[in-house]
Amino acid sequence: MIKSILEKFSLEKNSSVMLVFAAVVLSAPIWLTPFGANYPDLLQKFAIFGIFAIGFNILFGLTGYLSFGHAVFLGVGSYTAVWVFKLFTMNVLPAVMLSVAIAAVFALLIGYISLRRSGIYFSILTLALAQMSYNLAYSVLTPITSGETGLQLSSEDPRYIDSLLGAGVQEGLPATNFFGMSMSGYSGFYFCAIFLILAFYISLKIFRSPYGLKLIAIKSNQKRMLYTGFNTRPYLLSAFVISGMFAGLAGGLMAATDPLAGAERMQWTASGEVVLMTILGGSGTLIGPLLGVGVIKYFENIFSALNETSLREIFNFLPDVVADFLVSITHVFVGEGWHLTLGILFMLVVIFLPGGIMQGVGIFTRYYKKKMTELKSERSVEKGKSQ
Amino acid sequence: MSIVLEIKGVNKTFGGLKALTDVNLKIEEGKTHAIIGPNGAGKSTLLNCCIGKLIPDSGSVTFNGQDMIGKQPYEINHAGMVRVFQTPEIFPELSLLENVVIPALAKRDGIFKFNPFKMLSNETEIHDQAMRALADVGLDKFHQKNAGSISRGDKRRLELAMGLIQNPTLLLLDEPTAGMARHDTNQTIDLLKKIKDRGMTKIIIEHDMHVVFSLADHISVLAQGCIIASGTPDEIRNNPKVKEAYLGETEDE
Amino acid sequence: MDALLIQLLNGLDKGGAYALIALGLTLTFGTLGVVNFAHGALFMLGAFCSVLFKQVLTISKKVKDESITFFDAYKEQPYLEIWWGDTGAMIIDYAVPISIIMVIPVMLLIGVALERGLIKHFYKRTHAEQILVTFGLAIVLQEVIKMFFGANPIPMPAPDIVSGSAAIGAALGLSDNLVYPWWRLIYLVFAGVIIFSVFAFLRYTTFGMVVRAGMADRETVGLLGINIQKRFTIVFGLATVVAGIAGAMYTPILPPDYHMGMDFLVLSFVVVVVGGMGSLEGAVAAGFLLGMLQSFASLNEVKAIFPGIDQIIIYLVAVVILLVRPRGLMGREGVMEE
Numbered sequence: 013m014i015k016s017i018l019e020k021f022s023l024e025k026n027s028s029v030m031l032v033f034a035a036v037v038l039s040a041p042i043w044l045t046p047f048g049a050n051y052p053d054l055l056q057k058f059a060i061f062g063i064f065a066i067g068f069n070i071l072f073g074l075t076g077y078l079s080f081g082h083a084v085f086l087g088v089g090s091y092t093a094v095w096v097f098k099l100f101t102m103n104v105l106p107a108v109m110l111s112v113a114i115a116a117v118f119a120l121l122i123g124y125i126s127l128r129r130s131g132i133y134f135s136i137l138t139l140a141l142a143q144m145s146y147n148l149a150y151s152v153l154t155p156i157t158s159g160e161t162g163l164q165l166s167s168e169d170p171r172y173i174d175s176l177l178g179a180g181v182q183e184g185l186p187a188t189n190f191f192g193m194s195m196s197g198y199s200g201f202y203f204c205a206i207f208l209i210l211a212f213y214i215s216l217k218i219f220r221s222p223y224g225l226k227l228i229a230i231k232s233n234q235k236r237m238l239y240t241g242f243n244t245r246p247y248l249l250s251a252f253v254i255s256g257m258f259a260g261l262a263g264g265l266m267a268a269t270d271p272l273a274g275a276e277r278m279q280w281t282a283s284g285e286v287v288l289m290t291i292l293g294g295s296g297t298l299i300g301p302l303l304g305v306g307v308i309k310y311f312e313n314i315f316s317a318l319n320e321t322s323l324r325e326i327f328n329f330l331p332d333v334v335a336d337f338l339v340s341i342t343h344v345f346v347g348e349g350w351h352l353t354l355g356i357l358f359m360l361v362v363i364f365l366p367g368g369i370m371q372g373v374g375i376f377t378r379y380y381k382k383k384m385t386e387l388k389s390e391r392s393v394e395k396g397k398s399q
Numbered sequence: 400m401s402i403v404l405e406i407k408g409v410n411k412t413f414g415g416l417k418a419l420t421d422v423n424l425k426i427e428e429g430k431t432h433a434i435i436g437p438n439g440a441g442k443s444t445l446l447n448c449c450i451g452k453l454i455p456d457s458g459s460v461t462f463n464g465q466d467m468i469g470k471q472p473y474e475i476n477h478a479g480m481v482r483v484f485q486t487p488e489i490f491p492e493l494s495l496l497e498n499v500v501i502p503a504l505a506k507r508d509g510i511f512k513f514n515p516f517k518m519l520s521n522e523t524e525i526h527d528q529a530m531r532a533l534a535d536v537g538l539d540k541f542h543q544k545n546a547g548s549i550s551r552g553d554k555r556r557l558e559l560a561m562g563l564i565q566n567p568t569l570l571l572l573d574e575p576t577a578g579m580a581r582h583d584t585n586q587t588i589d590l591l592k593k594i595k596d597r598g599m600t601k602i603i604i605e606h607d608m609h610v611v612f613s614l615a616d617h618i619s620v621l622a623q624g625c626i627i628a629s630g631t632p633d634e635i636r637n638n639p640k641v642k643e644a645y646l647g648e649t650e651d652e
Numbered sequence: 653m654d655a656l657l658i659q660l661l662n663g664l665d666k667g668g669a670y671a672l673i674a675l676g677l678t679l680t681f682g683t684l685g686v687v688n689f690a691h692g693a694l695f696m697l698g699a700f701c702s703v704l705f706k707q708v709l710t711i712s713k714k715v716k717d718e719s720i721t722f723f724d725a726y727k728e729q730p731y732l733e734i735w736w737g738d739t740g741a742m743i744i745d746y747a748v749p750i751s752i753i754m755v756i757p758v759m760l761l762i763g764v765a766l767e768r769g770l771i772k773h774f775y776k777r778t779h780a781e782q783i784l785v786t787f788g789l790a791i792v793l794q795e796v797i798k799m800f801f802g803a804n805p806i807p808m809p810a811p812d813i814v815s816g817s818a819a820i821g822a823a824l825g826l827s828d829n830l831v832y833p834w835w836r837l838i839y840l841v842f843a844g845v846i847i848f849s850v851f852a853f854l855r856y857t858t859f860g861m862v863v864r865a866g867m868a869d870r871e872t873v874g875l876l877g878i879n880i881q882k883r884f885t886i887v888f889g890l891a892t893v894v895a896g897i898a899g900a901m902y903t904p905i906l907p908p909d910y911h912m913g914m915d916f917l918v919l920s921f922v923v924v925v926v927g928g929m930g931s932l933e934g935a936v937a938a939g940f941l942l943g944m945l946q947s948f949a950s951l952n953e954v955k956a957i958f959p960g961i962d963q964i965i966i967y968l969v970a971v972v973i974l975l976v977r978p979r980g981l982m983g984r985e986g987v988m989e990e
Contacts, residue, residue: 072780076780078783125971129974131779133974135779136921136922137925137971137974139921140918140967140970143967144964147960147963147964147967148960148964151960152963152964153960214515217515220518220519221514221515221517221518222522222525223517224515225497225500225501225504225519226501228492229490231492232490232492233488233489233490233491236490237501239472239473239476239481239482239484239488240476240561240565241477242505242510243510243511246511247511250513254515280914284791344799352791352792352795352796352799354791355790355794356792358784358788359788359789359792362788366777366781
C-alpha cells in the first residue's frame with residue numbers, strides 16, 4: 013500500500029491534517045488564480061466531484077470492490093434535490109440532506125443485491141443495475157424524472173414551505189439559496205467546500221479506524237477475514253452505503269448549484285468517470301482521489317475548450333511548418349478529442365502506475381531520499397578517508 | 400476430563416468416492432491430539448468438516464455442546480475453534496502488527512461492529528496484546544514489515560500468532576511444519592510446546608512423525624477415510640495395523 | 653399471433669447478436685481469465701471495418717451525368733462502376749457480405765496485436781485492473797472511430813435482392829400481411845452458423861479440446877506442458893473475429909455508430925452472467941433467452957400493462973436469476989470466483 017506523503021510528514025494527528033486540508037480548500041480561490049482555475053463554476057466542480065471521488069474511494073480504495081454504478085446515486089441525489097426545490101423550498105439544506113438519505117436507500121438496495129457476489133460479478137451487477145436505473149430515469153419513470161428533457165424548476169411548482177413562509181410571487185424562477193446566501197458564485201463554492209471538508213474528515217476517520225482496517229483486510233484476503241471471525245457482508249454493505257451517500261451528497265450539491273437533473277448523470281460512462289478520477293489520483297489513499305479530480309477537471313476545462321484556431325495561436329511563435337505539424341497532431345487530442353486523451357491517459361496509468369499519481373509521488377520521494385542518503389554517505393566516505 | 404470436540408459417525412462422499420467413513424473422534428480438553436495418515440486418507444476433509452467448509456453427508460460435529468455442522472466460518476471462530484492453514488493465509492499487504500491486530504479486533508468486536516469514528520491509534524490495549532502475540536512467536540522486531548515480504552516460515556509463525564491471540568478453546572493446526580527446514584521445524588515444535596503449557600486444546604494434522612511424537616498426547620490414525628487406530632504415542636508406535644498402513648510407507652519414502 | 657411471431661423472430665435476431673458477443677466474452681473469460689470490457693468495442697470495430705470497406709469500394713470520380721442532356725451536369729460515380737460496369741455496381745451492392753472477407757483477417761490481426769501488446773501483460777494482474785485497462789481501451793477505440801467516422805450513425809443497406817421483406821406469412825399458410833426483412837432472417841441463420849462452427853471447432857479439434865480443458869481446469873493444462881501462450885493468442889483472436897463479423901453483419905439492421913459497442917457490451921455482460929460465467933452453452937442460451945424476453949416485452953399488449961418494461965426486463969430477469977441461482981443458468985462452481 014502506498015502511504016500518503018501526508019502521513020509521512022508525521023501528520024499523525026487528525027486535527028492537524030484537517031487544519032491543513034481546510035486551509036488548502038478554503039484558500040483555493042487564491043492559490044488557483046495563477047492556474048486560471050479560480051472561477052466559481054470550476055471550483056464548485058472540484059468540490060462536488062471531490063466528494064464523489066472520496067466516497068467512491070471508501071468502497072473501492074478500502075475494500076477493492078469495483079462498482080461501475082456509482083453515478084446512479086449521484087443522479088438520485090440530483091433528482092431528489094430538484095424535487096425538494098419544486099415541492100418544498102429553495103433553501104438547499106433540506107434538499108441536500110434528503111439527497112443523502114434517498115441515495116442511502118438506493119445504495120442499500122443496489123448494494124444488497126450486488127454484494128451477493130464478489131469480484132467481476134459484483135462489477136457487472138452494479139453495471140447492469142446502473143444501466144437499468146438509467147433506463148428507468150430516461151424513459152420509464154418520465155413522470156418523476158421528465159425523461160429526456162431532464163427535471164427542471166418551473167413557475168408552477170408549489171414550493172409549499174416557501175409559500176407558507178410568505179415568500180411572495182416572484183418574477184421568473186426563484187434561485188436556490190442557503191438561508192438567503194446565493195448558491196452561485198463564490199458563496200456556492202464555499203457551501204460545497206464545507207461539505208468537502210466534512211466528507212474528507214469522515215473519510216480520514218474511517219481510514220484510521222479499526223473499521224477501516226477491517227475493510228482493507230477484506231481487500232487483502234476476504235477468506236481469511238471469514239475464518240478470523242468476521243462476517244464480511246455487513247462490512248461491505250455499510251461501506252457501499254456510505255460511499256453511495258457521498259455520491260448522493262455530490263448529486264444534491266450539483267442540483268443545489270444548478271437546479272436541474274438529467275438521466276445522463278446516471279449513465280455508466282459517468283460511473284466510469286469517477287473510477288477514472290480515483291484511479292488516476294491513487295485509490296486507497298486519502299488525497300489521491302482529490303488529486304485525480306483536480307487533474308481531470310482542470311485539464312478537461314482547458315483541453316475541451318481548445319480548437320484548431322486556439323492551438324495555432326499557441327504554436328504561433330514556431331516556424332510555420334513546425335506549427336502546422338504540431339497543430340495537426342495536437343488538435344486530435346483537444347476539444348472533442350479530450351475523451352481520447354482521457355482514455356489514453358487512463359490506460360497508461362493502469363498499465364504503468366496502477367497506484368496512480370500517489371504511487372508516482374511515492375516512487376519519486378523514495379528515489380530522492382535514496383539519492384540524498386547516497387550523497388551523504390559519499391561525503392562521509394570522503395571525510396572518513398583519513399581514518 | 401471434559402470433551403471439547405466430538406465427531407460422531409461422520410460420512411462424506413465426493414461423487415461416489417468415499418472420503419470419510421463413519422469417523423468417530425473425541426478430543427479431550429487440554430490435550431494435543433494428532434491426526435496422522437497417508438496422503439488422501441481424508442485428513443483435510445475431516446478438518447474441513449469441523450470448520451464448516453464442508454458439510455458431512457451424515458453424522459455430527461459437536462463443539463462445547465454446540466452443533467457445528469452448517470455453521471458459517473465466522474460463527475465457528477467465535478465459538479472458539481480457530482484454524483491455522485496449511486498454506487499461510489495472511490494479509491500480505493498489511494504489516495505484521497496489523498495482521499495480528501485484526502484477529503484481536505475480531506475477538507473483541509464480534510462478527511460485525513460499525514465503529515468508523517474510533518481511532519486505531521488509541522487502541523493501546525489491542526496494540527499491546529498484538530505485540531505480545533508477535534513476541535511469543537519471535538516476530539516482534541519486524542512488526543512494521545509487510546507480511547507479504549517475510550519468509551514462508553515466518554508467515555506460518557505469523558499465522559500461528561494470529562490464531563493464538565484469539566485465545567481459542569481449540570486450535571486446529573493443518574500441517575504446521577510442512578515445507579519447513581529442520582531448524583524451523585524445531586523452533587515451531589518448541590513454540591507449540593510452550594503453548595501447550597497454557598492448557599489450550601489442539602488438533603494437529605501432520606505428516607512429520609518427529610513433530611507428531613514430540614508433541615501429541617493422543618494420536619489417531621486415519622487411512623482411506625477410516626480411523627484405524629487411536630491411542631497414546633507409544634500405543635500407536637507399536638500398533639501393527641498402523642505400521643502396515645502408514646509407518647511402513649513413510650520408511651520407504 | 654402475427655405480432656407474436658414477428659417478435660419471436662426479432663428476439664431470435666437480437667439474441668443472435670447477444671449470443672455472438674457473449675460467446676467471445678466467455679471464451680476470453682474462460683481460457684485467458686481476462687474480463688474484457690473492450691469486447692463490445694471489437695463488435696463496433698467489426699461494423700466499422702465493413703463501413704470502411706464500403707467507403708473504399710465507393711471511392712468516386714466526378715463524371716458527366718449523361719442522363720441530363722439540356723445542361724452540363726456532373727455526378728459522382730464510383731471507380732468500380734467506371735471500370736467494371738455492372739459487375740462493379742454489383743460488388744458495391746454486396747458490400748456488407750463481401751466485407752466479411754476483409755473483416756476476418758483485419759479483426760484477427762487486431763485481436764492478435766491486442767493480446768500480444770496489452771492483454772498478455774494483464775494475466776497476472778487483478779480483475780479490477782483488467783476491467784480498468786480494457787475499459788480504457790474501449791474508450792480509446794470508441795473515440796478513434798468517432799474521430800474518423802463522426803458521431804452519426806452510418807446507414808449500411810443490405811444487398812438489393814434481400815433488402816425487401818420475406819413473405820413468411822404466406823409461406824407458413826398464415827396471414828399474407830406477415831412479412832419479415834430478409835436480411836434479419838439471413839442474420840439469424842448466420843448467427844446460428846457461426847455459433848455452430850465455434851462449438852464444432854472447440855469440440856472436434858485437438859486445439860479446441862485443449863481450450864475446453866483449459867476452461868475446466870487451467871492449472872492442469874498448464875502442467876501438461878502445453879504452450880498456453882500461443883493458444884491464448886489464438887483464442888483471443890478467435891473471439892475478436894467472432895465479435896467483428898457479428899458487428900459487420902449487423903450493420904444493415906442497426907446503422908453503426910461509435911458507441912454501439914458500449915450499448916451491446918453491458919447487455920452482453922448481463923447475458924454472460926445470466927448464462928453462467930465460463931459456460932459457452934449458457935452464454936448462447938441466455939443470449940437467445942434474453943433477446944426474446946426483450947422482444948416480447950416490447951409487444952404493445954405487454955407495454956400497456958407494464959409501461960417501459962421492455963427497457964428494464966433484461967436487467968430485472970438478470971437480477972432475479974442471480975438471486976435465485978447465483979451461478980447463473982449453466983455456471984459451474986468456482987469459475988471466476990475468488
